[in-house]
Every structure is written in C-alpha cells, then in structure tokens.
Amino acid sequence: MSRLTLFIPLILCVALGGFLYSSLGKDPQELPSALIGEPFPEFALEELSDPQRQVTQADFAGQVVLVNVWATWCFACRIEHTWLNDLAENGVKIIGLNYKDDRAMAQEWLDQRGNPYQFSIFDSRGILGIDLGVYGAPETYLVDAEGIIRHRRVGVVDDRVWDNEFRDLYQKLMDTTHDQ
Amino acid sequence: MTSNSATLLSRCLTGLQTLGLLMLLSGSVLAVEDIVSFSDESLRPRYQQLLEELRCPKCQNQNLADSNSPISQDLRSEVHRLLEEGASNPEIKAYLKSRYSEFILYKPEVNRATWFLWSSPVVLLLIGLLIAVYMARRDTRSAAQASAAAGQSAGDRQRLAALLRNEQVDNEQPNNELSDYVGDVQSESQKKDREQ
Numbered sequence: 001m002s003r004l005t006l007f008i009p010l011i012l013c014v015a016l017g018g019f020l021y022s023s024l025g026k027d028p029q030e031l032p033s034a035l036i037g038e039p040f041p042e043f044a045l046e047e048l049s050d051p052q053r054q055v056t057q058a059d060f061a062g063q064v065v066l067v068n069v070w071a072t073w074c075f076a077c078r079i080e081h082t083w084l085n086d087l088a089e090n091g092v093k094i095i096g097l098n099y100k101d102d103r104a105m106a107q108e109w110l111d112q113r114g115n116p117y118q119f120s121i122f123d124s125r126g127i128l129g130i131d132l133g134v135y136g137a138p139e140t141y142l143v144d145a146e147g148i149i150r151h152r153r154v155g156v157v158d159d160r161v162w163d164n165e166f167r168d169l170y171q172k173l174m175d176t177t178h179d180q
Numbered sequence: 181m182t183s184n185s186a187t188l189l190s191r192c193l194t195g196l197q198t199l200g201l202l203m204l205l206s207g208s209v210l211a212v213e214d215i216v217s218f219s220d221e222s223l224r225p226r227y228q229q230l231l232e233e234l235r236c237p238k239c240q241n242q243n244l245a246d247s248n249s250p251i252s253q254d255l256r257s258e259v260h261r262l263l264e265e266g267a268s269n270p271e272i273k274a275y276l277k278s279r280y281s282e283f284i285l286y287k288p289e290v291n292r293a294t295w296f297l298w299s300s301p302v303v304l305l306l307i308g309l310l311i312a313v314y315m316a317r318r319d320t321r322s323a324a325q326a327s328a329a330a331g332q333s334a335g336d337r338q339r340l341a342a343l344l345r346n347e348q349v350d351n352e353q354p355n356n357e358l359s360d361y362v363g364d365v366q367s368e369s370q371k372k373d374r375e376q
Contacts, residue, residue: 031237034281100250126254133279135237135251 033152034133040067040147041131048098048106048120055121057147064173065093066166067141068117068157069129071101072109074137080156081113087162088116092170096120099129099137142166145177216260223263230259230272235286243286 035041040057047053060067068084070077088094096117098106103122110120123129132141135154142151151169153161218224231245236252244252244259255276262272276284288294 031281031283034278130254130258131279133237133281135280 030154031133031135033149035141035149036152038149040141040143040149041128043121043123043128043131045128046122048096048103048110048122051103051122055119059119060093060095060143061147062145063093064145064170064177065095065118065143067095067097067143069097069099069132069134069137069139069141070120071099071137072105073101074099076156077138078113080138080158081116083156083158084116085114093118097128097132097134098122098124099134100124100126142170142173144173216256218260219264226269227260227263230263230269231256233286234259234273234276235284237280237284 042057044054044056047055066087068080070081084094094116096119098120101122101124103124106120106122110117121128126134132139138156140153140157141149144150150173151165153165155161157166216224216227218227228245232243234244234255236242236244236247236249236255238249238251239247242252244255258276259272262275267275273285282288282291282293288297290298
C-alpha cells in the first residue's frame, strides 16, 4: 500500500503532461462564438455602393449565405479576397460586411479586385460588428435559410478551412433548403 | 578611494530612486484614459469598474481599461452608451456576453465549464489540510512510540546496555573478512603494476 502511494507524484505528472499536451494544438486567439445557433442580429444599414439603399437581414432571408467581414485596412482580407472570388464563381452566395472602413476606398478595392459579394453592408461604426461579436477582420459566418448562424470562422477562409469546416455543413444546408 | 565609492553609492541610490519613481508612474501611464463625460458623475466609478472587469476580446490578457485596440475603444463607448441609457452592471455584462461569449468576463460565471476552476482553491485547501492532519497524527504516533520505548523496564535497559558493550568489544577486534578483502585488492593492484 505504502509502495503504491509512491506512484502518486508520477501519476499526477503524467496527468498534468497529458492535459498540457492536449492543449498544445489549440489556438488561444480563437474565441467561442456566442452566436452559433442564434438568429443573425437585426440590422438596418446603408449598402456600400448605394448610400440611398438600406439593407437589412431580410435581404438574404430564405437563402444559405456566407457573411464575410472585410475591410481595406485588413491585410489578411487581401489574401482571402481572390479565394472569395473563386467561391462566388462556384455559386456560393456571399454577403459582404464592410467593417469600419472608408466608403470610397472600399469601392475602389472592389473595382480593382473584383466583387464576390451579392451586396456589401456598410458598417462604418461597427454597430453590426458589435452585435455579431466581431473582434477583427476577416471573419466569416455561415447563415442558413432560417437566418440562423450555423458556423463562424475568425480569420482567413481558404481551401483547407472550407474543406474542414464549411463544405459539409454548407452542402447539408443547401440540400435541406432545396427539399423544402 | 572612500569618497569615490561614496559618490558611486549616492549615484546608485539616485538611480534607484528615479527607477522607483518611474515604476510608480508607469502604472498610470499604461492605463488608457479616454476623455469621457457623463450626464451623471456617479456613473464614472461604475464605468471604471466595468472596464476593469471586462476583457478585450482581441488582446487576451488585457481588460478594456488597459487595452487601446480599436475593438476595446468601441466596447468602451458601448459600455458608456449603455450606462447613459440606464442599464445595470449585470445587464451590460449580459449584453456583451451574448455577443462576445463568456470570454469577455474576466470573472467567469459558475457553470459546467468553470466549476472546476472555481472549486479548485477550496479543493486544494482541503487536500492541504488533510495532508497536514495526516502528518500531525503520524508525528504524535511516533512520538508516543518513542516515549513508550523510553519507558521500558530497567531490565530492558540493562540488556540494551550489555548489547551495546558487546558491540564495542566486537568493533575493537580486527574484522577478518574486511582485511582479507583489502589484502586481495592490494595484491591485485601490485600484480597489475608489475605487468605494466
């Protein structure tokens, strides 16, 4: 019995090591999203290219869409942009959320790099950003036809991320939407 | 020589004083101060307290009061707006938590993910107490055994003394086994010396 107690420190060390090892691959910058399974927040903001046009969540209701948070000041958005163009060409509907940006610069950006978005919400003060819990760009949300947020990606979406996190879920949502 | 070392010492002291002063000042310099005005000055302490209890979502180890990232500025103005609208502290925290998740609270609520964290101080204290009690009891037990041994009968003590005497006598005699062994080793090494 007393000999067994000698193993307690070893067991504790192995347990601690296992716990630390399991945490190694995790990204501490990645926050849990409070909005998964919640409806997309209501909003009423100007459209980027047309200040006269007000857009709301009703503008993409009934469709499976990606909402992509972008800005001209966001370096990673440049990398993501060409990829988003490809995705849009493949028929995925993407809504832009132009976050805390300058309207003229944002429009110039789309003219130069192509516009993958159905439309872009112009959120110059980050109002919708706060409602979504945005804390940086780029961020991408997958919203189903019911207007429920199903997935969120903080950071760049590329082939790997799309395959790992979005593809199956997107396909499933598209299938159920077509069935109805 | 002595005056030289005295000047050196006084210089060191002045340096230390300056360093200390700088360290005192740095705390207030590091904290970000926005110029905020309140319709009611009684809101200001609540504003400060909330900024210290809310975490910057972008910068992990800073609260909203310390961080100067754009998102923290936005959230500070959001807290300000909510305070002016008459929201209570729990309401403001719930508002931010519903958007930025539990992460934004520097003092997390007790729930399934955090009960272990919250209970660990008490659990560790209890474990420590258990170990302390166990060790104290073990000490008293061995002390009791020692005093029992001290209280042995006079006959036992005489026998013990006799045993000790015998051992001393034994020790004075040369240990045959040991001297044999030493002799073996010596002859071995001499043999080696000759071979070389």
